[in-house]
Amino acid sequence: MSCCSPALDLAENEGRVLGADLRGEELKHAGRLGADGTVTYVFSVPAIHCGACIAAVEDALGPLPGVVSARVNLTLRRLTVVLAPESAPSGTTPLRLVETLERLGYPATPVDLGDLDQLARERESGKLLLALGIAGFAAANVMLLSVSVWSGADEATRDLFHLISALIAVPAVAISGQVFFRSAFVALRAGRLNMDVPISLALLLSLGLSLYESLSGGAEAYFDAAVTLTFFLLVGRYLDQLMRERARSAVLGIARLAAKGATRIVDGEPVLVPIDEVEAGMHLRVPAGERMPVDARVLAGASDLDRSLVTGESEPVAAGPGLRIEAGVLNLTGPLDVEALSGAKDSFLAEMTAMMEAAEQGRGAYVRIADRMARLYAPAVHLLAAAAFLGWLVATGGDWYQAVTVAIAVLIVTCPCALGLAVPVVHVIGASRLFQAGILMKDGSALERLAEIDTVLFDKTGTLTTGTPRLARTDFLSDQESAAARALAARSHHPASRAIRAGLEAVAEPDLEAVREVAGSGVEAMIAGRRARLGRPGWVAEIAAPEGRHVDGGLGDGIEDERPRGGKGHVAFAFEGAPTVSFSLDEAVRQGAAPALAALRDAVLSVEVLSGDGEAPVGRLAGMLDIERAACRQSPADKIARIRTLQAEGHQVLMVGDGLNDAPSLAAGNVSMAPASACDAGRLAADFVFTRENLAAVPFAFDVAKRAKALVRTNFALAILYNAVAVPLAMAGLVTPLVAAIAMSASSILVVANSLRLTRGGHTVRSADVEDQTAALAPGAVKAPRTERLEIAA
Template identity: 30%
Template sequence: MKKSLKIEGMTCAACAKTVERVTRKLDGVTESNVNFATEKLNISYDSSKVKVSDIRKAIEKAGYKAVEETTVDRDKEKKEKEIKYLWKKFIISAIFTVPLLVITMGHMFFESAGFHLPDIIDPMKKPVNFGMIQLILVIPVMIAGHRFFTVGFKSIFKGSPNMDSLIAIGTSAAFLYGIFAIVQIYGGNIDYAYDLYFESAGVIITLILLGKYLEAVAKGKTSEAIKKLMGLAPKTAIVVRDSKEVEISIEEVEAGDIIIVKPGEKMPVDGEVIEGMTFVDESMLTGESIPVEKTIGDKIIGASINKNGTIKYKATKVGKDTVLAQIIKLVEDAQGSKAPIAKMADIISGYFVPVVITIAIFSAAAWYWFGGETLVFALTIFISVLVIACPCALGLATPTAIMVGTGKGAEYGVLIKSGAALEIAHKVKTIVFDKTGTITEGKPKVTDIIVTDAITKDELLQLAASAEKGSEHPLGEAIVKSAEEKGLEFKKLDFFKAIPGYGIEVKIDEKTILLGNRKLMLESNISLENLEETSHKLAEEGKTPMYAAIDGKIAGIVAVADTVKESSKKAIEQLHKMGIEVAMITGDNKRTAEAIAKQVGIDRILAEVLPQDKANEVKKLQSEGRKVAMVGDGINDAPALAQADIGIAIGSGTDVAMESADIVLMRSDLMDVSTAIQLSKKTIANIKQNLFWAFGYNTLGIPVAMGILYIFGGPLLNPIIAAAAMSFSSVSVLLNALRLKGFKPAK
């Protein structure tokens, strides 16, 4: 079973690793991944071995809380509450920290300008007062940042220290040293008045609260795409109950309810029109700006807009089953997933805090015992190392970029199902397009009927249409539609057999009829007579010839042509500009495939491929050492979509194809294939930038805090500067990820 839980109480990437570790230890848990940015745990487990309550207990024992996922509205409310809380705490701490800083540093600045602090707080004249006032001012700041201490020390005692632990140890050390200094001052040693360290504790907490506030605000912006999607659905619906119109909340609508929608209103849920006619704006899902006509029997998509007529429709899908809800689920799952590129950061985050604490102790001890420095100097080193280290930047580097990237994709109708898909897409070197319904419209028409002397054109069309009546293949549908337009009567089938990749065999009026491609005729030992040359000419024109045979003798050809989508040529040109090879795969004969390929600029043609062999063709391309993407829309594309490194399904395609794919193009526009690749490249570049700065910051910052520069005559890092740098590191990673919101695909 799979389950998603919201984790409360996490403050950094080390917390996320702790939750993963304790849950993975449970017998029956097969996979556990925590996304720090979304604060979500995705877990797979055997329900016969472990229960959700056991998982929750393990998480709570580690110091965190696991709750059921809430709606986006509630989640937004919770986030806003958290932002307000952090702002309030920051303001309280700032009110006390500013005067604390003025009193601590004031005597140096004021005296150089010819001014003096009042005697009552002058460190030379009243050192006890000077120390006690600082103590009084720092206590409210420590209270404002109490969460750092409660969470930080609790994590240490549970054996899984986190970022809060670093802050708690560092500021507690500064505070306790200040108390020690005041005791010394009372004893008459006024030298301690100049090194109380209360201001370091106060400013560190204040700056980190500011950083946490800015981080929370930026985090909220990364998930705006989900909020926008959720905002599309109306909150209420008008349904018919006991012959009366009743307005109810969207959550109360049930499948089978009759819903009334007036002009200008949004469709509450998915359904089918039972009364009335209107035009509906479905651009929020399909990207098609022209409203679509809807009459009795037509499908309605929830959240689309009714333009000009009142209709009644029956609800068929409600709640989590609607198209919009499925899209939101896809985006949420993608934002909660991990990309392979994050593995290194995850591993480092797991060991980060204990290593930093060890480095801080080692550095301080080395300077004190071997460097011959004072206790104050060693304390400065100890606090600076603890405070400058930042596992948050590492933990946020990947998930924030994925959240913004997948959200941006959703805005363009490109649904990327996972972080892994987003990462792999930028490596694709070959893209294989299915022909029918992907490169072409998938709405073919009968163009030519060629017959022998044994039958007339209408008779052949009548037999072919009767044979294809139950077919869902686009070519079969075209033949049926042509017969309907001519008013031909359909004959009853006595026998039907589909031969995948070849055609069909039927019995009508005791006649055995074969309808399909050249291979079907040859396999059945049917002579093509002089029709083969005609078939070649039709194929060269981009038409698909279908042979018909009656009782073992060739009867004629029904040629069907499918028009190429307007965007196909432009989309392939764009992919060529990106250095990507484009291939086309089809069951059509080679000549027809070549004609279509010539129109749109295809590099490689894979023709006369049976449905079951499509995946093998993809595998052959992969054996050349290339990352391969497959773009398709039908059930027969599903194995190839699954085999490809990246499967891309057209949104107008089948549920099976969309389920097998890694990326879904909701607008059925092939230009969105290049959009997905471009977005992948931009997102991965952003992740690499984030990881570079996060690793670089810690790699450079920690040695500086240890006093490396001081050895060579440089400055010693002040803990206050270290705190400011630490806060900025997380915020800078988030701000960099938010730059992806400006992404626009090249057209």
Template identity: 55%
Template sequence: MSCCAPGAECLADAGTSNEELLLASRTLRDGLRQTDLSVPGIHCGACLQRIEAALGRLDGVAFARANLSTRRVSVQWHGGRPPPLIAALKQIGYQAHLHDAAADRSDPELTRLLLALAVAGFASSNIMLLSASVWSGAEAQTRDLFHWISAAIALPTLAYSGQVFFRSASRSLRHGRTNMDVPISIGVLLAFALSLYETTQHGRHAYFDASVSLLFFLLIGRTLDHVMRARARQAVAGLARLSARGALVARPDGTQIYLPVDEIEPDMTILLAAGERVPVDCRVVKGRSELDRSLVSGESAPQLAVEGTALQAGTLNLTAPLTVVATAAAKNSFLADMVRMMEAAEAGRSAYRRIADRAARLYAPVVHATALLAFIGWMMATGDAHRAITIAIAVLIITCPCALGLAVPMVHVVATRRLFEAGIMIKDGSALERLTNVDAVVLDKTGTLTAGRPRLTLVVETRTEARALAAAIAAHSRHPYSQALAALGEAQTPVALDAVAEVPGAGLEARSGETIYRLGRPDWAAAPLSVPPNAAVVLSANGACLAAFRLDDQLRSGAQEAIAALTAAGLSIEILSGDSEARVSDIAGRLGVRFTANARPADKVARIAALRQTGAKVLMVGDGLNDAPALTAADVSMAPASAADIGRNAADLVFLREDLQAVPRAVAVARQAARLVRQNFGLAIAYNVVAIPVAVLGQVTPLMAAVAMSASSLVVIANALRLGERRWRPPAAVRAGLTPPLTPGLVP
């Protein structure tokens, strides 16, 4: 049951061939080539030293340098065949893959927001210091000097940092609409203009601090919003890491050439080595091997591939070389279908709008109309243009939607921190709102409800040393079953083994004198009548069964408690898996939930669509490539950190710890966050109900309005901070063990 053909061991672990490494490298000079690898596990200086030392010991490596900030390793090497770079890193505990330069492209919009935020923060703090000096009773000349210095700081700050809002407001007005940026822009510019006028007239009050501080507070929320949205757009890009970059193609004249995957056409013959990923959809024409299809179907057990077997792009060839014929071009492959389904699902979700954006459609016109009416009313009442403008500006500032703009982002920031402390990463701020309304939870099995690692348990043992013998033979292989068997007993054989050889797709054969031991598939290792019906792996001596082992799925830590907590919270639960019905029903029976087995990626998307058509809001929890379209199609999605790159990128939330109770914990935090968001909107509305009449009646100056506006923002922030006061605990019924199990069964 070897995982690799001889000499291909390093490739099976990485799923990256020598040809791919060669294709991804670049020539430097004098036969020297450079390969760049991404190593996400780098986290400290000790990691750098360990990685550089391990790679430096490889034959042919001339130079290796690791970078902590980019988590990237650059390796320069000699020769025509790349050193086993990825395998060497895995041996010391670091997963690596070929570096994708496209993933490092900078985000100019984020850079612009961060610079604007930094400038506004610096200017706000300095103007506040000057204002405090004025408030403390500065003399007229000193006051005028401080006002002019404040103006000199505020003008370039508004010109630079204010562009974020001014451009948005301008675009909105050009199209005959209003948004939250319109009253912000008008209030800021009028406050600055009036302050500048007051400064030229030696007035006692200037409001530069109000205009710049307002920008600073709102830029915080705008920057966080951009970061959350940008992370949610990276799902499709992760597929590039799972697809092969090329393949070795056999030409009709007998020669061989390594072609990039985009140049592979149907009917081309491909030589697929052990440890390589299938580049395009194809059919086996020669060879016998086992396949890892967990990223494609969710099936955790390796599957046999023989002549005539259809292979899907992204499948990993485990044990032996295969000769295959391409049946589709890369653009029509399974992975390409994944991209199209995910893009379609993302397009369906793009119409979603944040609560604050929806409220602003009504809020902004009301603010403008109120300020205008206040100006007109005071002009008619007094004829004093200066007083009328001052009151109109005070109305604009005191009603400026700063608290409204912070109502959602501040709760999201606190909720994100709380989830992070619980080992849950949130990638899209809107996921919290969507998670609040969830009433149905769909879970994948392999790698989600289960640990994703097969566990072999002893069924029968006819000799006391059989288990140790099986472990000793299994130690000669890197096959997943072999690794599970090696954990069952001491890897010290009770008999002397003369030789151990692999039979691809069948198992391991060992000799000891005249005795032939076989460890592997039941139908190959022993006579059928001597094998228990539920055996997955058999150890035999000259055809007689010595030991039989069953393959079990291990439930992920906290799975039962998580299901109970979700049920207690009123959510319906079902399992949606590509695994076999027998294996899925076993897990569903243990958890007491409904299930669907043998589900292809399109089936999962269809099932979620059917649930949504009934009015259900669906939370999808999955980890594999086959789950990626479903994760994107659901209303909200979660994935464990152990998920494939594409699964993590497609999910809205990622939980870093093994415990599945992260799912009900996230739901609980989202529901509490939703309550606080509603409270914040209530506080913002209540504030304006009180503040607007006071401002319209001329009882506040622009400075007092700015203070009141800031106070309303602080109240909203303080309310958001209450989200972190209480630690999450399972519902009382779950803690007491009173939650009744569901009745398991197939989903109709």
């Protein structure tokens, strides 16, 4: 009876059929033609999992005739190959690329077959989790039996426990170890080595010798070493798999915003066309509630737009004829007729996706210390074991048992368990420590990168501030005006209307007649025979008297400007023929922002603000929080440019943001953080997500990262010291496989115990006399000191 579901079996069968059919001419359709005549092919290669895999693939494809470049993205497990124009006559075709990869042991599919590829990745994760569970169960039981043997069991009991251990360990390693066995087999078949080869050799030899000892009544068996090693290595492999799946989702999060089609107007009639057929100059219609399919210019209609994708600002923007709109922007309130300015592949959304992938590609160059040692480790271990075997074979006059025993001891004692745990265990404990403080870590290597930062870049809206519009004081509204404005605000779903209704005192609301919402302008109604409007100041002024009042805390400003000094937004209300009442909307500084930034400065970190908002609100925020450098009106490309400039100067950058427009810069930074209130793409692109409102999470995570870095270095020192002592003793025949297994386990326990120090000590983020975090960034706002103690016990 199969344990696989019918859906997965069907997907596997379909995958075989598609894999057989996608040959020759059909593969050519998966390419993308460039302006210079080159053709780019992107393949999903799920079998890639380490630096050695990257080198094998790139080294094999790079020399092929007509291949301009072959680049592997480890995070996305994606291969991008660029072929020169007319490369087919030279023999290099998409078919040859796929066949070359298959011979290397890396089956590849074009990314257009993403649905089946996603099923394959889900099956791979499921298999890893199942293997991990089996290895853990076996390790616990075999170690329990081994303790009894080590305690001095008599011969009959010892032999029985060895046989029981064999019944548990052999099938467990056979099933759980397939991850390593298959990888080692593929590498050997291709004539190369990877880190899985010595691991597989140690597992198989230790099992083989243990079976021989058990069946011949020997005193020693090493089943415990085999299953324990398998379990710990699978833990690291599974965590790495989870991290890469989440990182891959960041790119998919933006890609999901792309429209699948567009409504084209042909001879006055709407016709639905595929998004790939949209070209510049086409006349399109975008209904309310849909996203702009391509970059376009408005021809007719009026509406409000959610441009948070571009600016990060939640405030809707009025749209009218002549306005240029980027792909992916959400149309909120009314239909728009637009002229396409680009195709889907050249749109703003496609550019953001490309920036995300480029940033993830650059991050792939960051390789952990343990991974960088992989190429040296495999040949070194084999040479040591072979030298021990040959040396003892000669020294003992052909005693193969003794020679094999010493060689196995060398393989086991040099097993990379302690080395492999040096980083993952610290990351797991660090993730747990951060989780207790409401911080989610998606990538263990992010701790390493966070520990190296010297510059912190913050987005403004939704990060340093709450991002939610709020109404300031309303002392100068009459009861009649307050009731009418609140009633009109209730008839609109506009964020500004919701803020006004929430900010005005609840009173008995009048009856409304002839209510209508004008897209891009506001709400109008008849109240007791008088027309009243709430919305855009210019539109409201059409029915109002020339005089006006500005409600922002008691300052009597006029309404000449659509956005008078200060506020996040500006909304007006008036009865027909009566003076206009102008509301100023703004947002509050996020709780804990001031002490968090102070803690970062105390840690000798440079702090900057990059915001898509205007100069006035950004300047006020910088003044309130004592930030020396604040840049306004920053597009996603501008933010990435600033990050690249800092990186070129040798700085390590932490990017903290929340908006969809921040996703590319979150990916471009050396490390990134986002609040849980961030958009999906922002959360997926970030390495850390903090679930609590307090910005104290940022300095706290930095403190944990610094301590984790110190522990990782200590773990490496312990692992190197262990090998420096144990390897010579094993080669000298002074260490039996049993002692080697004990020593290997002891080194692993020592590394784990050292890593547990991360759960204790550390710094506490505290601040007394913190400014009132509920104060809005309104003109003339003053700091209202109050006593607040922010603590995250380390």
